[in-house]
Amino acid sequence: MSNLAVQIRQARQEDAAKIAQVYIDSWHDTYPGVLPTALLCAMTSKGQTARWLATIRAQGRESVLVADSSDEGIVGMASLGPARDGSLGFDGEVYTLYVDPSYYGRGIGRALLQNAFLTLRKQGMTSCLIWAHAHNYARYFYEAMGGRLVAERSAMLMGEKVPECAFGWKTLALAERSPAR
């Protein structure tokens, strides 16, 4: 499928509800059978809208980007900032990266990650880390983007053990696109 033309830009307060929708839709598509059902059921549009509105308003350590298509509106989001665990040797981190499931495979994830790296660089960072659920197919996306598996850990979510792995980029550059197949 062809890439969708999107503009990657900083999120504005009026984007919060649409960001929340993309985030929830992507979680509901990705995590059933992977993350605790109670966690997925507990996500509400109101709660997520409030969360993203507060993050955008705060203009703090977490920056929020959106992928905005002139025809389709917001079809993806990412958030980023300083690494939460500096001991791994990476100074920047992409905290979240979610594409609307209707638009997977159309170049939006790559465009968001590329711009997340540009934003980190503007903020003075030189490398990047991303944590993912160990059973999430996103790990193959990160490998395709040049990320290397650099750490593994176990987190607890709603009383369930969740295996996670971290992908790292020592420089803020993505792997080139693979040749046309």
Ligand SMILES: CC(C)(COP(=O)(O)OP(=O)(O)OC[C@H]1O[C@@H](n2cnc3c(N)ncnc32)[C@H](O)[C@@H]1OP(=O)(O)O)[C@@H](O)C(=O)NCCC(=O)NCCS
């Ligand atoms: C993972 C995700 C962000 C990727 O975004 P996307 O828009 O679907 O990916 P793109 O179309 O930009 O793909 C870029 C490249 O990665 C490859 N790729 C994407 N997903 C892949 C996968 N699951 N396995 C292997 N390769 C993958 C594509 O083939 C493409 O390669 P190319 O540029 O050489 O042709 C998106 O699918 C998503 O939101 N998934 C669900 C939520 C999620 O898991 N987020 C990450 C949380 S840690």
